[in-house]
Amino acid sequence: MNNNETEVNFFLPNAPNKTGSGNVSPYKIFVVILLKEYLRKRSEDEELDDNDDKNLTSSMHYSAEYRRKFYMTLLKLTQFSDMSYKDLYNLLTGKYRISDVHLAGFEGTISLLNKLGIEILFKLSKIMDELITDTQTRNNTPLIHQSSVMGFYFRRILVYLDKMSFQDLMNLHKETVIYYEKGIRAISLGDTNIQQQIDEESLPKHKWNIKQAEIFITQQSALLENDEVKALNPKKLQKKIDEIVQTYTPLYSKAYFLSYLNNVRLRDLPNSIEALHRSFDRVNGKPGWENQDNKSHFQYSLLNLAILHTMFEQNEEAMTCLKECIMVAQENGDRVCLQLAQLWLSLLDKKNFQLCEKNIANKTEQTLVRSVSLNIQSLVKVAALSGYLPSKLFDVLIKSDILNCQHSLMNLISNCMAERAALWNLYGWHEIGSLCSQLLLNSNLKVMERTYNGEGFCQALCNVSLWLAMQGDFITSSLITTRVKERFQRYPISKNWMLVEYYVNSIQTIYLEKWSDAATACDHIYHIDPNLSVLQRANLNIARGNRSVALNLLDILLANDGDDEKLQTLYKVRAMIIQAFCMSDSNSISSESLLILNRAAVLAQEKFLNYEYSIINMHISYILLSMNMPQEALKVIKANIENILSNGGIYDKGKAMFLFNQCLIASISTKEEKIGKVKELKEQFELSITYFTKLECWRKVKAVYMYLARLYNDLGMVEERNQYAYKFRLIVEEHTNSSNENINIFY
Template identity: 30%
Template sequence: MSKDFVTVDGNVKKIQKENLTSYKVATVILIKVYCNETTKAIVERRDFCLASLKLIQSADMELTALLDMLYEPEYALHRFADQLEVELDILYEKGVDGLLDLFDSLRRLMEPKDHSLSLSALHKNSVHGLYVRRMLIFFEKLAFDQVVTLYNDLKKYVERKINNPENSDISEINKQGDSGPYKAKTIWGGRQAELLVAQQAHALQTDEHKALPSIELQALVQDLLKSTPYNADAHYLSYLNCIRVSDFCGAVDSLYHCFDRLAPLENRSTPEDRSRTFRYAALNLAVLHAQFNHKEIAQYALKEAIKLAQEAGDNVCLQLAHSWVSYLTSEEHKGPLIERSVGKASLLGITHTTGLSLISHAHNYALEAKNPSLVFDILMKSDMLNCQHSMSDLMSITFAEKSALWAYYGKTEMASLCAQLLLLHNTGDKKQHVFNGPPTCQAIVTIANILIELGEYILADIVLTHAKKKFPNSPCNKMWMLSEQLHMFTQLMRQEKWSEAEAIAKSISSLDKLECKLKLAEVCLAKGDFPKGLEYINLIMKDADATSLYKIRAILISSQIMCASSSPGNGSAISTNCIVHLCSALELATRNHLSYYKALVKMHLANIQLLMGLPTLALNMVEEAIPTILGHGGYYDQGKAFMLYGKCLIASASEKSSETRKEAILTGIKTLSKAQALFMKVNAIAKVKSILHLQAVFYNEIDLLLERNRCAFEFRQLSEQYVITSTNLFLY
């Protein structure tokens, strides 16, 4: 969007309309009272600086509200508030002469008292000095009748305070309605309005929780528009606020109003000014529709912006539109467009677009199964550009992208490290430019997910609660909502509450449709509804948006369904089909450099080999894959890996030598105990019961009856405490 807003008269220069009001007169009187006071405590100096800055930047408020603020315990300014009331009463009695004397005394405040080298009471270049000088200029421009009007307004301003001594807040005066003789009204000056809009817009774009709540901000925008109805900035702030709460109608309406105010008149502007406004209006409209996923309508608006930009020869607008075209294009045609976008944006010097294009380029390369070293090399170039131009928002996005890519490649520790670096990047009191947007929320959710995988459910809930408070609005809230729903789903599945888990899985549909289908397939596997589970798997495999990661996960669940549905008669055929499916998943994981899922597929293959009576081959494959699982997996996956490893150790032990067999069984039982401890940490009771059952059987085989009875007793205790059946021992 153009930074040089065009006014309704067609002039490019901004015209700030600002008048001298009774509130501003009271503010300069307070500054005069403070400057004339010779003895001031350090606390008073500090509090006056804070309070006066707030008064200068705020909208006009009633005298009662102004005095209440000064009388607050937060500020040690009671004696200055008393003197302000006295000065206003004197001015009220003296009339217009008192007003003239006031501004004469303000002028003398900035002059040396004794000689030319002595210091003045108010430095003319200080914040207060600049404010007073501006008020002096406004006063000198007033005609005599306007000075009389200002005095009459000041009398009414003081009288409202006298007539409402109990009302200590402007809100109380507002509640009187229109029937009162003097209705309280918020008046925003041009500079105050511009500052407020800039602060709130910056907060919404960089650190949303520091902005006003959406309802309060919208009410504030309405007040601004009452004071300055042709303020395009205020309409753009309303547009950002509507985007924040996903109010499409309000966002479109505010954007139209914004560009209506920017649109120059036919007879007062050049054709270039008109064309510039119209093409950026079309570009912003395309961005709005893209934000709400209206891709087809966004493409129509982009075509209009491109057409206008080509007619005007505006390469910058063309490049911005081209970047959005690549965003809206389908995955298979996105690569060449992004590469062209990177080169052209760099050539034109559009650094922000260049940085974003590099991040998109790396993301697209990862999905196209390019070498990870090439992907991270592109992100390193983005890092260099972001640091050179101090683009904190892109720095955060790069950290989040690295975290996501490491997680995609199966390196959980590196993903956690990048997420923590992002959170560290956005902390600290000395930070001047902090960006707390979707990347920060994603980093917090990543930390919560890792805590969940490690069985730290209480800590994970604390982290998710922090994300809820800090990011209550879309699109960030979808991230922690999805993490929360998946956490609940996992717990319900481990407690064998199938119907509740199915309801949670269906509710995930609004957040992630593919994840919803995967979870529903898991529920069908647990319930034994195998045909329905395979239907969900087929839907995932046919979905155009399904990435390699989703396809591998779907194949793993389908292989589990095949194993669970096999009968003694057709076990060999089922195992062969499972191996074929798992080999295709292994090839997909290898081609896309998904090391963790490559290890998971190998564990499933080892389980099939164990069922087929090939324990030695199964053991070799487990030993090849288990380091990756233990290095990057959660406690639940680690427990399953130890469980399979223990079964393979025992199954591969020689039957000929009883001593060797006994030693192998003891080693296997020890490995199963490790799995049991891990399952207990994540509260997977069904798995714990399965391990106790296995241990009891193996202890019985080597005649360790005491240990066998202990395992049986623990199994019985868990059965009485939890109504949960043991898991299928033939499934990994």
Template identity: 30%
Template sequence: MSMNDNRLYAINDICNRMSKEFVTVDGNVRKIQKETLTPYKVATVILIKEYCNDTTKVIMERRNFCLASLKLIQSADMELDALLNMLYEPEYALHRFADRLEINLDAVHEKGIDQLLDLFDNLRRLMESKDHALSLPALSRNSVLGLYVRRMLIFFEKLAFDQVVALYNDMEKYVVKKIDSLENSDISISKQEDFFGPDNKAKTIWGGRQAELLVAQQAHALQTDEHKALPPVELRVLVQDLLKSNPYNADAHYLSYLNCIRVNDFCGAVDSLYHCFDRLAPLENRSTPEDRSRTFRYAALNLAVLHAQFNHKEVAQYALKEAIKLAQEAGDNVCLQLAHSWMSYLISKENKKGSLIERSVGKASLLGITHTTGLSLISHAHSYALEAKNPPQVFEILMKSDMLNCQHSMSDLMSVTFAEKSALWAYYGKMEMASLCGQLLLLHNTGDKKQHMFNGPSTCQAIVTVANMLIEFGEYALADIVLAHAKERFPNSPCNKIWMLSEQLHILTQLLRQEKWGEAEAVARNISSLDQLESKLRLVEVCLAKGDFPKGLEHIGAIEEHPHVTPPYVIRAALLSSQITCVSSLLDNGTAIATNCIMRLCSALELAAQNHLSYYKALVKMHLANIQLLMGLPVLALNSVKDAIPTVLGHGGCYDQGRAFMLYGKCLIASAPEKPFEARKEIILGGIKSLSKAQELFTKVNAIAKIKSIVHLQAVFYNEINLLPERNQCAFEFRQMDEQYLMTPTDLFLY
């Protein structure tokens, strides 16, 4: 797998980030979540009361209670046995307060509704000074627990008499259910069960505030740090629980929409999005026309984003036009700008895309939409690179994006910018810089003091970049560890496609080197689901390796006719085409075929120069040198190799470096003068030394066929200069490898 296969995949990250910024629920028309007083909440405030009235608390109890109370006020309603189990767990170890909670609940059960009324009277006194006006109350009114208790007091005061009686009856059932469960198990040794589990599905009751907090936490995790969110199946069960508690919760449907997007469930995503905006749709007789228009235009915009996520660009454009029309009627410049940004992504004509993005940057900056401005700047730099603008201009635009991202602390866009820089450096052939930017991205997202980290596709791409570098330098064990980390950290789409492609390319390369043509072809075809053009190129490599040249040329024709082919793919196709031509036809009609190959390679060289692709320029020059060597022009070939080899050695992997040393050695020996013998012998020894360096590099990446070719050449050249012991040693090594490995040496006509 070549390091040059990792080109400009960061644009996928850009469109993913654009989708996550623009698909927002319209908060202005959201229905208020209804919240009621439940026995679980009463039990929670009893626990708070007992803690505040206790004067013998130790440090560990204070810490444990703070953690437990936050979990209690943010979680769904739990049964009493589950609540007590949590307090008895070693993580919290609040045994004293759990025992007092049981005593208080038993008192409510035995003494009746008067005890419940006394409880709320005692809660009011918690926030009042006991001794004098300057003394501090047991519970601060403005603390997190104080605000929670005050809200429960308000709910209780609003209850009518029959509602208080109903609450008391619910409390009795709450306590009696715990007593019944104690007959079958000892609570002091039982464990708390996860309230998302199958045993507690029917028992989970979500209050309005807890549901809002949970939806916000999970939605934020899905967009910034997916591995911290619940797994897709568990999150779907959670959404179902939320909707059972409140069927009109639009945010829960929106969370379901994000969950469906992450697993590529198109039908579920569409259904969830429709349900979300059905709940948000204002009533005709209770809302203004502006509220209705706002909901409808943002619904159309979100639908366009949904289709864009699944690459349904034509359908997305129809929805986008509807959003634009509604936004123009309402004079909503922000909605228009968001639609305009997406139009620049969906449009297929490259000559119009650049001007659209430039206008998007200016308008978004004028309207103060900083996130959209940052994304537009990154897209602008990407577009400039594909339009073959000067690299300094491209990186200057990214520098502006860096400044904006730092000013507004947009950590997600900082990560995307690092990923784009890494992709651009790889595109321009500077793989060391690409690796450095990838490592800077990972460093940016590490550290114990980081409160907010972004773990999106850009982070996954940086991890895979590191893995690709390790693979290129033969560190396969380390690369497997890095890829395993990527699999564990990014199991879902779209991030999993990034490491899947790297993994499949690595497997394919190893199969080719082991001459397992059938398996290699199957893997190459499987890659089409991840990258169609990459799959075609890999199929050409398989055809070249096994000698199916007509099929290989057929795949090359399909690549050149592909509507979205980019300069790197065109150049790689030209290199493979020249190799097929060399192997299949050079011996029959040498001059004419060689001239045709040179013309094709010169066109590829010009394309590489126009697009500032320095590494591809070096590879093309290497292939040209190989053709010149085969034509009997060793001096010209040697000059071409000397011109290109610094770039290959500076930015190529072990395999490309080995090929460069091998070609250099062959050119050096071919250009050696016939006489005097001592001068020729010295040059041939220099060539053999270069071949030995190539052998070391090929050994590192386990390229056995190349090693056999080098050993064969060394034996021939040692024989020519009468170094018979060295010749015999090389012949012995060749025979050993030939017996151990069934691979045939590579064709000497190939670079």
């Protein structure tokens, strides 16, 4: 084998069938006839215009919109692999519909295939040559320019036809007639299986040319990376990859890498590794690979193998591949590969994260832009979890934004916006986080008319879905989650919407007191995020009144207190809040619960968890109120209620408003002042009831009704007492599955 055999030649691709018709197939002949009929009709229109026959040409001219649509259709037909006549006909009469006059001319020409015999191929060859070379138009230019896409297409077919012997032309004509007749039979038949069998029989054995195969591989690879929904389904895609691999040796490497991507989205580890090995084996096995330029394939094969193990959560194998990748990249002096390896090493080993300032200084080099931007985003994530100053992190993200926008890196732009929304949510500014996600969803991230549809968009949609659920709009939240399922089906991106779906289900079923469904949702969460699952199961047991079980679960969770990788600070703070609540109730207050809440408040301040800090103070206020210290409780809740009302869900809002009103009333000593204050606060109590009713959290609704009935009874307001007592009774009768135990619980 010499080096020339591996080079791609546009006119003479390496087809296995070097005798016979080669790459001239009946499908390509029909595409030529389709264009020929269009040009013939256009030439007739121009001749009529020259004769000033306005009335006749007004109904026959192709409009500018139709011409543009047809040229785009023709471009796609030249890029598609060979298809059956039935599929071609369905495209021309359906998705890429052509005019009735044009379709009639096309059908009339191909119906003469059998009647004219091989003569139609000679005429077609002559017509193509005239269209390229003759200057018969009004502008004295050829109808088809030689350097245009269709010019190349015609010239290539002319070369093939000139090289074919008379016997090969006879075979081509015979294949074309059979192709047409079987297509007509398939159109007339209604049985799908028979149609498919006829379609397969009517196609040539090798239906790809090398340009079509290259375009197909490039398009499908881009779709799998940026917009998987628009890519072919895995089974159909693998079938086409196998066709390309069997036909063209120069495309082995690219085709196998596409097969690797296809197997990854199916979570098929053995076939993914095999396809990846074959991809890089084919590259490194080419003649002349010993050159320095080709040695780089070794480190990138190791890097891709490490990424593959990471996606399947095989971190030890990934670390081994990364270390070997770094050694090979250092030997070859490949800075780009070293940067990418450093990034993945940092993701696997967060304790040794580093970002070299020298790399940021070299950001003008195109090859380093992506790796530097990825390093910045990873650094921000690790630093945020470590409690770094938020303002500094947002400044660093701006640098990543500048790099991404300057080089139109759409995937990194969306990931950066999604990470910014995640930071706002981490620090407790949920409203701003939701706005960031909506800003990303309304952004026009397009490159070459291709819309980006990657992980950043998935995270943004999940964030909006979760925010709507926290506001009690479970129906809209479910609709968004359903839409995310359709667009992002591949693991590990699918983990985002799976976690949101199960988390929202667990919250909603706890509100509805559907304990078995809530336990099932917690079990589903465990496979994605074990710590969050334990927290939700603790909430479930508190709602059921099993505080001892909840404490045992929290003790297991907080056993990993010293390891930040096993237990994030946010989960730790939330676990301490639940633990403190379990240790006290309205009848007995534990001093240890206040100590736990104070430690949680210090930790929340250190890590800038503002919303959790406000929630902690709300619990402290509740404990102070239970200890008959309403003035101190009012001061604490008054300082934090604004943050809760601005950034919390309606469940926390309802609790905060209910507690605030209780503190206001309890801080008043005289009966007359209490009566006046109760009248002022009636709308706020009703708003709390509205929040809990929207969530269908009937236990909290009964708690508010019971409190108001007792309050009005103590104040001697009999009519109001009877009104809320009656509402309490209605709730009990309408929702018989709702228990009456622990209805005064605060959590």
